[in-house]
Structure formats: C-alpha cells, structure tokens
Amino acid sequence: MRPQKVQDEQMLNGLMAVMRAKGYDGASLKELSEATGLKKASLYHRFSGGKKDMASAVLAHLEGIVNTHIYKVLTDESRPHTERLGKVISGINDMYKGGLETCMYRSLSLDSGISLFGDQIKQGIDLWINSFISFGMDRGMSRKEATQKANQTFIEIQGSLVLSKSIGSTQPFADVLKAIRKRYE
Amino acid sequence: MRPQKVQDEQMLNGLMAVMRAKGYDGASLKELSEATGLKKASLYHRFSGGKKDMASAVLAHLEGIVNTHIYKVLTDESRPHTERLGKVISGINDMYKGGLETCMYRSLSLDSGISLFGDQIKQGIDLWINSFISFGMDRGMSRKEATQKANQTFIEIQGSLVLSKSIGSTQPFADVLKAIRKRYE
DNA sequence: GTCTATATAATGATAGAC
DNA sequence: GTCTATCATTATATAGAC
Structure with a gap:
C-alpha cells in the first residue's frame, strides 16, 4: 500500500481544529482539506461516510484525550491526590x-451536531464527569457530594469558556481553575 | 404602503428560534423563511444586508429582552429585593x-459569529452581568464581591445549559437556578 | 493513498411582476 | 411589501488517472 501522506494523528488534529472553531455546519470540506493538508477526495478516501464520519472520528479521538488527560490521571492510585x-x-x-480555545463538545452541541452525534457527546462528557466523581469519592466524599462537585466542576469550566470567549479575556477561565483546585485539595 | 404580512416581533421570534438552534452558519435562508412565514425575497426586502442583518437584528432584539427581564427587574428600586x-x-x-433551550449567545459564539457580531454579543452579556453587579451592590456587597458573584452566576447558567443539553436532562439547570437564588437571598 | 476533474445539490442573494 | 423565477457561488460528494 502507498504510505499515508499525513499521519492519522496530524490529520485528526487538523479536523478537530476546524470543527472546534466552526462547528459542524460551519466546517466546510474546503477548510478541512486545507487544515489537514489532504485534498477533499483524499479525505473521502479515509472517511467513506464523508463529513459525518470525520466529526465522529474527531469525537472518538477527543474521548481518547479525555481518557488520557483526565480519567487516567484522576484514577491513578499510585500517585498522591495533590499530584493528580x-x-x-x-x-x-x-x-x-x-x-482561548472553545470546547469541542460545545461547538458540536448545536441542533445538527446533537442529532447526529448526541450519544458520542454524552459519552465523552460522562467520562469526564465520572472521572471527577471517582476522584472525589477517593478523597473521602460521599457519592452524592462527589457527584454534585463533579457536575459543578464541569459546569464552571464550560461556563467560563463561554464567558472568556465572549468578553475576550481568559480571566474567568483562570479563576475557575483556581476554584476547582481549591475544591478538591 | 402595503401592510406587513408578519409583524416584526413575530418575524424576529422566528429568526431567533432558528439561529438559536442552528447557529449562524447552520441557519439557512430556507429555514429562516419557513420559520417566519416570509419568502426569502421578502426577508431580503426587510434586511437589505441579508443574513448578517437578520442575526444582528436578532441580537438587538435579544438585548431588549435582557434589558426588560433582567436589568429593569433587578434595578427596580421600588420593589423589595426578594421580589426582584x-x-x-x-x-x-x-x-x-x-x-431545554440553548443560549443564543452561545449559538452565535462560534468563529463566524464572533468575528461578525462579537461586539454585540459582548454588549448583551455585559448588560446581563452588570445587572447582577448592581443588584449585588444594592444588597450590600462590595463591588469586588458583587462582580465575582455576577460572573459566577453567568458562568453557572451557561455551563448548566451546556450540560443539560448534552446529557438530555434539565436537572443541572434547575439546580443552578436554586443555587443562584440562595446566593442572593 | 492521493490527486485533478467533475457531478449534483444547496446556499446566499437579485430581478422584476404584482 | 410580497412573491416567483433565476443567478452566481459554494457545498458535499464521486469518478477515474496515477
């Protein structure tokens, strides 16, 4: 077989960047092509289902990132809580x-995205929140308290990203991260 | 002059519903036409600047709503705090x-919306947050505390709407409204 | 596996009759 | 002020050469 011109990871990063910034409807094949360095026909060769498949692959890729950077870190019992x-x-x-960056889940949460990828979005967010629930219980919280705090954490991150983007300042996001640290330490 | 087939308010409601659900890129003239009951050419007659003008009018209309339902209510010194x-x-x-409904500001906060209507979005959100700052100071908070609480209020509403939409449950939003009531009473 | 070229449908937008 | 008909452009998607 002929070797790939662009590796999967690099291609997915390009797709992700465009979809995160433009949403599903706003992400055109033209832009996706430019961002990945692959011509439209090549993208269709890799994703037989077209743009839908690309978005779905991006969400699967993102779930891997959440798994690596959130779930695995928070549930790594070989390390102390503060380090996690x-x-x-x-x-x-x-x-x-x-x-500075929008959340992918938010960009794909308009009607078209929800109806096409609602299950995948819910799954990714569940993984995120469940990671924090596990961590909270591990820290000695009741399930109820851990659930409440995990939801609050997700809500604050999403909300602060909306606000930061809208007013053109990263301050709300930075403040929220501080509050989250305090919540769990 | 020939009378309007559809009154301004009704037309704006139709435009708003589609743009809120689909975002700027996803809102097609076809859908906007169906939602308002006016043919495409009629919409162009009312909005010479095309879709951009429609979105801008929607944001102006929304600012009026925020002004009526948030700013004027929170700063109405003729009524007791609890009633406001x-x-x-x-x-x-x-x-x-x-x-159940997404926030318009969020739907229009993708790249295309921000670059076209960023100033109007910021202005609407500022009005929202400043209303809560005034209310907090009116309740005896320092400016700093009132600002912090107003930001937190906006963040929680936005974040809970994202979460509610994603997991298909209105519980997070309802919980947040309870927390906000408690914060100010 | 990637490309150029092309097909086909949908989009935002106008012209001109009523 | 609203409409039907149409334009030019862009969109998603495919065919077939290399």
Whole structure:
C-alpha cells in the first residue's frame, strides 16, 4: 500500500481544529482539506461516510484525550491526590489553551451536531464527569457530594469558556481553575 | 404602503428560534423563511444586508429582552429585593424553557459569529452581568464581591445549559437556578 | 493513498411582476 | 411589501488517472 501522506494523528488534529472553531455546519470540506493538508477526495478516501464520519472520528479521538488527560490521571492510585489534581488541572488548561480555545463538545452541541452525534457527546462528557466523581469519592466524599462537585466542576469550566470567549479575556477561565483546585485539595 | 404580512416581533421570534438552534452558519435562508412565514425575497426586502442583518437584528432584539427581564427587574428600586430576585429567576427559567433551550449567545459564539457580531454579543452579556453587579451592590456587597458573584452566576447558567443539553436532562439547570437564588437571598 | 476533474445539490442573494 | 423565477457561488460528494 502507498504510505499515508499525513499521519492519522496530524490529520485528526487538523479536523478537530476546524470543527472546534466552526462547528459542524460551519466546517466546510474546503477548510478541512486545507487544515489537514489532504485534498477533499483524499479525505473521502479515509472517511467513506464523508463529513459525518470525520466529526465522529474527531469525537472518538477527543474521548481518547479525555481518557488520557483526565480519567487516567484522576484514577491513578499510585500517585498522591495533590499530584493528580495538579496534573489534571494543568492538562485542562492546556486542552483549552488557557481559555482561548472553545470546547469541542460545545461547538458540536448545536441542533445538527446533537442529532447526529448526541450519544458520542454524552459519552465523552460522562467520562469526564465520572472521572471527577471517582476522584472525589477517593478523597473521602460521599457519592452524592462527589457527584454534585463533579457536575459543578464541569459546569464552571464550560461556563467560563463561554464567558472568556465572549468578553475576550481568559480571566474567568483562570479563576475557575483556581476554584476547582481549591475544591478538591 | 402595503401592510406587513408578519409583524416584526413575530418575524424576529422566528429568526431567533432558528439561529438559536442552528447557529449562524447552520441557519439557512430556507429555514429562516419557513420559520417566519416570509419568502426569502421578502426577508431580503426587510434586511437589505441579508443574513448578517437578520442575526444582528436578532441580537438587538435579544438585548431588549435582557434589558426588560433582567436589568429593569433587578434595578427596580421600588420593589423589595426578594421580589426582584424571584422575578428575574423565573424570567431566566422562561427564557431557556426550563433548560431545554440553548443560549443564543452561545449559538452565535462560534468563529463566524464572533468575528461578525462579537461586539454585540459582548454588549448583551455585559448588560446581563452588570445587572447582577448592581443588584449585588444594592444588597450590600462590595463591588469586588458583587462582580465575582455576577460572573459566577453567568458562568453557572451557561455551563448548566451546556450540560443539560448534552446529557438530555434539565436537572443541572434547575439546580443552578436554586443555587443562584440562595446566593442572593 | 492521493490527486485533478467533475457531478449534483444547496446556499446566499437579485430581478422584476404584482 | 410580497412573491416567483433565476443567478452566481459554494457545498458535499464521486469518478477515474496515477
């Protein structure tokens, strides 16, 4: 077989960047092609289902990232709680470029995205929240308290990203990360 | 002049519903036409600047809604604090249909929307947050504390709407409204 | 596996009759 | 002010050469 011009990971990063910024409807094949360095026909060769398949692959890729940078870190019982917490917060900060980047789940949460990928979105968010529930219970919280705090954590991150983007300042996001650290330490 | 087939308010409601659900890129003239009951050419007659003008008019209309249901209520010194608070929370609950509806500002906050309407979005959100800052100071908080709580309020509403939409449950939004009531009473 | 070229449908937008 | 008909452009998607 002929070798891939662009490796999967690099291609997925390109697809992800465009879809995160433009949403599903706004992400055109033209832009996806430019961002990945592959011509439209080549993308169709790799994704026989077209743009739907690309978005689905992006969400699967993202779930892998959540798994690596959140779930695995928070449930790594070989490391102390404070170390896990610091690592996960720094990971989240990187994920959103300090508050400059939108959340992929939010970009794909308009009607078209929800109806096409609702299950995948829910699954990714569940993984995220469940990671924090496990961590909270591991820290001695009741299931109820851990669930409440995990939801609050997710809500604050999403909300602060909306606010940061809207007012053009990363301050709300940075403040929220501080509050989350305090919540769990 | 020939009378309008559809009144401004009704037309704006139709435009708003589609743009809120689909975002700017996803809102096609076809859908906007169907939702308003006006043919495409009629919409262009009313909005010479095309779709951009429609979105801009929707944002202006929305700012009016925020002004009426949030700013004016929270700063109405002729009524007691608890009454203002109850009224504004019930208004917010209605605005988002109890957590079922997305926030317009979020739908238009993808790249295309931000670059076209960033200033209008920021202005609407500022009005929202400043209303809560005024209310908090009116309740005796320092400016710093009132600002922090107003930001937190906005963040929680936005975040809970994202979460509610994603997991298909209005519970997070309802919980957040309760927490906000408690924060100010 | 990637490409150029092309097919086909949908989009935002206008022209001109009523 | 609203409409039907149409334009030019862009969109998603495919065919077939290399």
